Amino acid sequence: MRNVILRVKERFVSISVIFVTAIFLTVFLLVEDELSFTVLMLVGGGLFYFVKRRDCFKEVIVFARQSRYGFLICIFLALLTVLIILRNEHFALFMIASVALYSTVCFGLTIQLGYAGLTNFAGAAFFGVGGYAIAVLSSENFPDILSVLTGGFMAALVGSVLILPILRTRGHYAALVTIAFALLFKTFLELNDTLGGPQGLKISSMNMFGWDFGKSFFGGSFYLNYVLFSLLVMVSIFTLTRLLEKSWIGLHWDALRIDEISSASFGINISSWKILAFTLGNFFIGLSGALYAKMLGHIAPTNFTFGDSLILISIVILGGIGNPWGVIPAAFLIIVLPEKLQFIQEYRLLLFALLVILVLLYRPDGLFKKALRSFYRGWGKV
Amino acid sequence: MGNSLLNSQGLTVKFGGLTALSDLNFSLEKGELLGLIGPNGSGKTTCFNTITGIYRQAAGTTSLLGKDITGFTPQQIYKCGITRTFQRLRLAVALSVFDNLLIGDSSSLNTNLFFNLFQRSKLKQEIEKKINKVKKIISVFNPALVDKLYEPVSKLSMIDRRRIEVCRALISDPKVLLLDEPSAGMTQEETRDFMNDLHEIKTKSPDLGIILIEHEMNVIESVTDRCIVLSYGKKISEGSFKDVSRNPSVRTAYLGED
Amino acid sequence: MLLGSLDQYLINGLVLGVIYAMVAVGFTLFFGVLNVIKFSHGDVLMAGAFAALIAYISLQNFVSISIWMMVVITTTFAFAAMALFGAIVARFLVLPLRGAPPLNTLLITLMLGLAVREAVRLFYPNGSNPKPFPKLLPDTDIFIFGLEIRHDSLIIIFGGLAAICFLHLLIKKTRLGLSIQAVAQDSETARLMGINFQKIVLGTFALGSGLAALAGVLNGLYYNEINFSMGLLLGVVGFSSAVVGGLGSILGAIIGGFLFALLQTIGAIWFEVPAYKDVFAFVVIIAVMAWRPTGLLAETKSDRV
Numbered sequence A: 001m002r003n004v005i006l007r008v009k010e011r012f013v014s015i016s017v018i019f020v021t022a023i024f025l026t027v028f029l030l031v032e033d034e035l036s037f038t039v040l041m042l043v044g045g046g047l048f049y050f051v052k053r054r055d056c057f058k059e060v061i062v063f064a065r066q067s068r069y070g071f072l073i074c075i076f077l078a079l080l081t082v083l084i085i086l087r088n089e090h091f092a093l094f095m096i097a098s099v100a101l102y103s104t105v106c107f108g109l110t111i112q113l114g115y116a117g118l119t120n121f122a123g124a125a126f127f128g129v130g131g132y133a134i135a136v137l138s139s140e141n142f143p144d145i146l147s148v149l150t151g152g153f154m155a156a157l158v159g160s161v162l163i164l165p166i167l168r169t170r171g172h173y174a175a176l177v178t179i180a181f182a183l184l185f186k187t188f189l190e191l192n193d194t195l196g197g198p199q200g201l202k203i204s205s206m207n208m209f210g211w212d213f214g215k216s217f218f219g220g221s222f223y224l225n226y227v228l229f230s231l232l233v234m235v236s237i238f239t240l241t242r243l244l245e246k247s248w249i250g251l252h253w254d255a256l257r258i259d260e261i262s263s264a265s266f267g268i269n270i271s272s273w274k275i276l277a278f279t280l281g282n283f284f285i286g287l288s289g290a291l292y293a294k295m296l297g298h299i300a301p302t303n304f305t306f307g308d309s310l311i312l313i314s315i316v317i318l319g320g321i322g323n324p325w326g327v328i329p330a331a332f333l334i335i336v337l338p339e340k341l342q343f344i345q346e347y348r349l350l351l352f353a354l355l356v357i358l359v360l361l362y363r364p365d366g367l368f369k370k371a372l373r374s375f376y377r378g379w380g381k382v
Numbered sequence B: 001m002g003n004s005l006l007n008s009q010g011l012t013v014k015f016g017g018l019t020a021l022s023d024l025n026f027s028l029e030k031g032e033l034l035g036l037i038g039p040n041g042s043g044k045t046t047c048f049n050t051i052t053g054i055y056r057q058a059a060g061t062t063s064l065l066g067k068d069i070t071g072f073t074p075q076q077i078y079k080c081g082i083t084r085t086f087q088r089l090r091l092a093v094a095l096s097v098f099d100n101l102l103i104g105d106s107s108s109l110n111t112n113l114f115f116n117l118f119q120r121s122k123l124k125q126e127i128e129k130k131i132n133k134v135k136k137i138i139s140v141f142n143p144a145l146v147d148k149l150y151e152p153v154s155k156l157s158m159i160d161r162r163r164i165e166v167c168r169a170l171i172s173d174p175k176v177l178l179l180d181e182p183s184a185g186m187t188q189e190e191t192r193d194f195m196n197d198l199h200e201i202k203t204k205s206p207d208l209g210i211i212l213i214e215h216e217m218n219v220i221e222s223v224t225d226r227c228i229v230l231s232y233g234k235k236i237s238e239g240s241f242k243d244v245s246r247n248p249s250v251r252t253a254y255l256g257e258d
Numbered sequence C: 001m002l003l004g005s006l007d008q009y010l011i012n013g014l015v016l017g018v019i020y021a022m023v024a025v026g027f028t029l030f031f032g033v034l035n036v037i038k039f040s041h042g043d044v045l046m047a048g049a050f051a052a053l054i055a056y057i058s059l060q061n062f063v064s065i066s067i068w069m070m071v072v073i074t075t076t077f078a079f080a081a082m083a084l085f086g087a088i089v090a091r092f093l094v095l096p097l098r099g100a101p102p103l104n105t106l107l108i109t110l111m112l113g114l115a116v117r118e119a120v121r122l123f124y125p126n127g128s129n130p131k132p133f134p135k136l137l138p139d140t141d142i143f144i145f146g147l148e149i150r151h152d153s154l155i156i157i158f159g160g161l162a163a164i165c166f167l168h169l170l171i172k173k174t175r176l177g178l179s180i181q182a183v184a185q186d187s188e189t190a191r192l193m194g195i196n197f198q199k200i201v202l203g204t205f206a207l208g209s210g211l212a213a214l215a216g217v218l219n220g221l222y223y224n225e226i227n228f229s230m231g232l233l234l235g236v237v238g239f240s241s242a243v244v245g246g247l248g249s250i251l252g253a254i255i256g257g258f259l260f261a262l263l264q265t266i267g268a269i270w271f272e273v274p275a276y277k278d279v280f281a282f283v284v285i286i287a288v289m290a291w292r293p294t295g296l297l298a299e300t301k302s303d304r305v
């Protein structure tokens, strides 16, 4: 017991940074009028500066490295606090679930773009494939958990149609193939009457092993169901993504992304690794698309335009290409900020485009530079 | 002829109107160190690129230990046991030294998805084995590099990068090693060290056949068993360095018309 | 299921082919000198059309000039504005990323395209709706070889072809053109021979972007309507045409452009739903790309190793 108290004392700074961040984000999600929002941003900026000046972030990283379980418990408690405070706030909870699901999509894109170097500019289209798959299945009395998985499988399957031209063509023609697909996908949806045409489809709420997502969760908003499940999905897929990166598979992807010719000269089968990355990435994207559609309760072609694909790519670039850690804050910024600042809502695509251009020019590593691969904990320590 | 290690007959490569290699015949025996020399643009690198399946030949065949490997993909050729270094280094400078060396050993890695994701303790054992293997190889060239195993290649000096390239080609224990100007950019002293390292490699794996492209003639003189001279894609001379260097047409090729 | 007469399909296909070819030539030029793919190219075309529209509206209110003068002035303005824009983009967005992975150039131009599109939508008055483009060309019919052709279509086809030929001559005959060829062949050697690399790159980008602006104007003159998102599809079409022809070859780009228009025309005759013509054209083009990754014309070139 004394030991624990001592540890907590030692970690006081890190723990308070984590909790202050959590509280700040909570207030951020709650604030509605623009004046308070401005004040909040100023306070946040000040806090950030203060924390950064005293190198507290580094301490948090040290904390995470040295005692993983302590760190995870701390994050878990902080999250729990946030959710308890927000338990009745529909919109804030919806935002959290959206950030979780968009982050998951971007883990898929990270595998494709960041690991294997495959340019997929049809992210929103694969997201939509997952959504439409579940929309069709939920009118068929299919178990929901299987439909969510089917959403992922469908996205992977549709992606496999594109894989041949992507593999055959050199360089960044893959970009062209996916853009053409993204543009045609929307046309296809709008023309297809069985998929509801421009109006789209309605979707029943999620129900899994008797867990009814449409009902209030222990007295809180029904969105809590979705938040918890989305966070679960996000954490699982994040873990898978990181494990892939820290394995021989990640090594092969890095090698062929950086230099196809030298990889080929050392026996690496470029095509099969690209197929794996593309399929796996699309599976993750479709899976989150299915969940997102379930949460939204309806689905229409306007959610899956080329512009939406570009937003997804922006998140990946902003977070630091190939760094799944950076994706989460970047997704938060890109998803929540326009909702909070209504006056930028209209300008958001323009602002994001300019922001990404600046990032690519002056900080190509994004928010967080991707670290060297460490295969396991304690890697590189003698 | 049947038991020579590597054998090429009538190798011809064209780029549009340019014939970069024409009707090249050569063979490499087990344990031999063959020098490939010739002025700039004479087709030496093209020869390597063709043997390793990166360029496509217009005509000619190549065989390894009597097995025809003409038209194989680079991957297949690597698996047959031919590895190389590149004239303009092709390391992944953003990755660590360890990662780069392991790329050279990719076919020995277990890439099963389940194994990589969920059998992490077994994976860790495999990785630890690889660390030992890597350390053994690089300490032959430069023991100081062992401490830099976990650093990105971008932090290494040019010389060390070249060493890493050679190690990457050696780690899979190949039958044939193709070295494309490994000493470029090294001082004379460093070149000498490097050649000593080569000797060590040769004594350790006596069956390894090496083809060395090199502009430094004293290096060629001291290490090669035999030389081939190319000029404008044609073989103009072959034999020991002494014989070759006396050949008047070789002098003409190097010094110009007169 | 024919909605119009066959000659209408033919003329329409030719007009589209010329416009696509003009866009594709731009892609080919940029790729030639700098090995980059500029994804904002289609949006430059759109911006060029809007620049012409702005010029037209401002002139119309102040001076009374003949309609032909109007065509010349608006077109020149669009060309100049986009040429300048192209050079600026090359200088400040593309050249600084030369050392970075090629992916970054692709991403930055993709985002630039989005920015241009959004800027027009947001800042052009009522920009999210389609805008009428003035009918500056006579739309009376004439008969050639028994074909019924409108004057404006004819002018557009020949105007576009003339622009492409002019560009071709420029590249084959002038000093600037020779330097562009030299840089495209081998930029290192060209630099050693004293060619001002940056100047040539800027010049090429200006030229390609100006050509796209012309294509935008022609497109506007043909449909008498423009909108902020028209460049997206045109850009992708132009890029595919360039790739199918063989990136780097001007003749290939022209053939690619006409091929795409031909496919669309066949699609339009074949399918009842108009939107399927694009699906058809893209599917065929992508299949051709998968069949011949280096394009129909370009010789199979291996990267230098």
Ligand SMILES: Nc1ncnc2c1ncn2[C@@H]1O[C@H](COP(=O)(O)OP(=O)(O)OP(=O)(O)O)[C@@H](O)[C@H]1O
Residues within 6 Å of the ligand: B015, B018, B020, B038, B039, B040, B041, B042, B043, B044, B045, B046, B047, B087, C302, C303, C304, C305
């Ligand atoms: N991918 C390619 N495309 C077109 N021409 C090429 C290509 N690769 C090589 N060449 C040409 O083939 C000829 C031989 O080049 P190669 O690189 O084999 O010469 P080299 O003997 O290695 O010269 P160096 O000593 O300078 O390395 C040169 O004229 C070169 O320009």
Ligand SMILES: [Mg+2]
Residues within 6 Å of the ligand: B044, B045, B046, B087
């Ligand atoms: Mg060479």
